[in-house]
């Protein structure tokens with residue numbers, strides 16, 4: 289196979305015959321990274337996942353060298369689960385909805401794929417987003433229920449409230465907002481010799497626990513605090529927001545809102561969280 293990227297001369301002159309793909313690979317946590325070039329046949333309506341499927345099936349570089357299949361993650365294939373998130377041509381986004389035709393319009397020479405930048409790489413394009421889920425735990429991003437028996441209909445929410453909450457409820461925990469945030473710094477720890485899996489998990493939990501949680505958990509705290517049942521944990525959520533790594537760590541760069549695929553009004557949520565945090569801190573001051 290050769291690395292040429294010839295343009296189709298006959299029936300579909302606007303499309304190349306081949307799609308060149310450059311993938312940033314990493315064989316495991318903490319391993320060195322390296323670029324690898326692949327080439328797949330162009331087909332109509334491809335997305336980055338279908339390109340990756342062909343790359344995995346070929347298991348050979350554009351130079352013809354046999355390689356292990358590139359690893360990536362995906363689930364729903366319709367921008368709902370967030371698991372396929374990666375950096376495509378420099379932009380953090382879901383690869384299942386990254387259409388090849390659109391990408392080639394911007395750069396016909398190649399498509400560049402790399403893992404998200406703020407999360408530890410597990411392998412190739414798969415990252416460990418534990419810290420994001422821990423952030424959701426920090427703010428108790430759930431509605432508490434007492435049991436599984438039928439408790440009848442929940443409290444009603446006004447239309448205005450529903451309209452405010454619905455956009456926030458669309459968060460799929462993809463992590464784009466964290467990856468793009470200048471205040472969200474990558475934390476990557478490695479298991480020490482002799483350390484058990486449990487000790488390593490505890491050490492990670494501690495390291496993540498006081499660092500900036502990022503926009504998604506802040507926005508989820510706002511969502512659940514505005515829920516008529518969820519707000520029974522409102523105080524605990526606000527405590528988490530005023531703790532180190534909470535809403536004060538936001539530098540208001542607004543990158544998060546620019547990259548959120550669900551167009552969640554994150555800066556509005558951050559503003560609401562900030563006001564709730566201020567009111568709570570003042571109340572605590574006067575109560576003490």
Ligand code: SF4
Pocket residue numbers: 465468469470471472502503537538539540541542543544545554555558
């Ligand atoms: S507004 Fe805050 S959370 Fe959003 S990107 Fe900026 S610093 Fe990060």
Ligand code: SF4
Pocket residue numbers: 458459460461462463464465466503504507547548549550551552554
């Ligand atoms: S707020 Fe948007 S960018 Fe952030 S995790 Fe949720 S869906 Fe993804």
Ligand code: FES
Pocket residue numbers: 361362363364365366367368369370371372373382383384385
């Ligand atoms: S596979 Fe679920 S968002 Fe892409």
